Amino acid sequence: MTLTSEEMIKSYAENRRASGELLGWTFDADHDQATFIIPTDVDPDTFPKEISGIRVILRRLPRPLSLSGR
């Protein structure tokens, strides 16, 4: 069985998420690119620039907080 590019991205993303290193991701088939939202405490150099021919764009953000009152 051959995985599609989107399935490859999904598989990679789910593994990194399971390791606590990915907050979210999206795949843009029209532009052959995926965007990974990674926490600022994770080293971006541990992510590839491309997966199965799909360009990987990284966006670093602090882990989200609840915005209820404190």
Next chain:
Amino acid sequence: MPGTFGARVLTESGQNGILTAGHVAPNQGAPAYEGSTLIGAVLASVHRGTVNYGLPTADIALIELLQQVNPCSQEQVFPEGIGQDGDLVKSYGAVSAGHASKIEVLLPAFGDPREETGVLGNVMLTTEAISTFGDSGAIAVLEPQAELIGHVVAGFPATSDFEGYSVIQDLRYQLSQVSARLAG
């Protein structure tokens, strides 16, 4: 838990209701207050704590209002809209209101995987924070269309060296999870 009241809605049975973030009003049947005034009870609530680890969920609570109660949190009624990348959006929180930012990205799921909960489904991240602590549940409105696209459910407030970001959850997704429809 302190938060912000969001959109005015009608419940499935046609009663007046109001929305807020699910994590603000997490317990079904619990009384809901505006300040010290009892305004109703939580009819339904879904949030990250109500689903298994890693699963996407809405973060929304439906409060059925007592008769004669008219919370003043949302004086203007907005039609329903859909947010897209690049759209300008404003939120109207109890603590900070009227700040605008562009939508940077739409995500099918978003959350901190270190937390042993579900994650937020169908969200939009803004390029800058338009909300802060106490604003959970605030409405998010497209500008200049004046269309309601969702509610603030999380984020990271701005600091002196970071513009922050807000997490807005899609209105249609939220309404579907609590069987409510916009009032007006």
